Amino acid sequence: MRDVCIVGGGVAGLAASIFTARAGLDTLVIDGGESILARNASLENYPGFPDGVDARRYLQLSRDQARNAGAEFELGHVTHAEPVTEGELEDGFVLETEGGDPLEARRVIAASWPNSDYLEPLDVGRMQRGNKHFVSVDEGGRTAVDGVYAAGRIADEPHQAVVAAGHGAKVALAVIYDADVAFYQDWVTPEGYFTGRDRDVPPGCEEIDDEERLERDERARETMHEAFAEPLDEQPTMHPSVDDGED
Numbered sequence: 001m002r003d004v005c006i007v008g009g010g011v012a013g014l015a016a017s018i019f020t021a022r023a024g025l026d027t028l029v030i031d032g033g034e035s036i037l038a039r040n041a042s043l044e045n046y047p048g049f050p051d052g053v054d055a056r057r058y059l060q061l062s063r064d065q066a067r068n069a070g071a072e073f074e075l076g077h078v079t080h081a082e083p084v085t086e087g088e089l090e091d092g093f094v095l096e097t098e099g100g101d102p103l104e105a106r107r108v109i110a111a112s113w114p115n116s117d118y119l120e121p122l123d124v125g126r127m128q129r130g131n132k133h134f135v136s137v138d139e140g141g142r143t144a145v146d147g148v149y150a151a152g153r154i155a156d157e158p159h160q161a162v163v164a165a166g167h168g169a170k171v172a173l174a175v176i177y178d179a180d181v182a183f184y185q186d187w188v189t190p191e192g193y194f195t196g197r198d199r200d201v202p203p204g205c206e207e208i209d210d211e212e213r214l215e216r217d218e219r220a221r222e223t224m225h226e227a228f229a230e231p232l233d234e235q236p237t238m239h240p241s242v243d244d245g246e247d
């Protein structure tokens, strides 16, 4: 049984997975398609990219970052979720996927815009607006069912990538808190930042010396040089109702 299963490997789900995996929670991301952001033609309002970024490249880099943090990935469309033991939510949840083996997790984060049909058996509190369903959550992304969370657009957050990423991170922090993991903040600080004040390095934090800092910077620069060296072949995904011009 996994500590956390994140349904949806889009913007919110990937951000959540980076935080839960870095906090040491055994994290599985299951994704059944592609992020709605793959329809974007140029992502120009995500901080850190002064002239914008190809949205598919941003998604690929986020997936790489989640993998580096220790998250694992599976392809699959989740169709059904229910408690492993009826009435015993602390036993975790079993998720069924189309054609795959069932997956078990103590906690589930639904980051699966626009689909939440699989949550119906759990009665988490879905609300319909137009032809879309949203999941009601508290300020930490907790639904009405202990152990089930929702993040990103599906939790009725504004339809913007940086908001979805931030919300994914915030919901992950609630999961980490609820899982009773020893955790202060996910911070990497210079050597001596805590210990120089006779403090232990708090759980979740790391102090690194200058040599290590420069090594990490070099690795990061190499990764980004390689990632941005060539334009991507992939085209943005068009809205399904746009006529492709073929008979």
Ligand SMILES: Cc1cc2nc3c(=O)[nH]c(=O)nc-3n(C[C@H](O)[C@H](O)[C@H](O)COP(=O)(O)OP(=O)(O)OC[C@H]3O[C@@H](n4cnc5c(N)ncnc54)[C@H](O)[C@@H]3O)c2cc1C
Residues within 6 Å of the ligand: 007, 008, 009, 010, 011, 012, 013, 030, 031, 032, 033, 034, 035, 036, 037, 038, 039, 040, 041, 042, 043, 044, 045, 046, 076, 077, 078, 079, 111, 112, 113, 114, 115, 116, 118, 151, 152, 153, 154, 158, 159, 160, 161, 162, 164
């Ligand atoms: C055309 C277009 C252009 C946009 N441009 C911008 C922009 O310029 N700037 C900006 O800030 N925002 C933009 N957005 C909005 C941005 O893409 C979304 O707000 C953001 O992607 C929402 O993140 P999310 O994680 O909630 O959903 P998504 O990123 O869509 O991720 C949801 C994931 O869940 C998966 N999934 C769904 N159901 C299941 C299931 N049952 N089982 C398993 N996996 C499932 C999907 O395959 C998907 O990968 C744009 C959106 C569109 C449509």
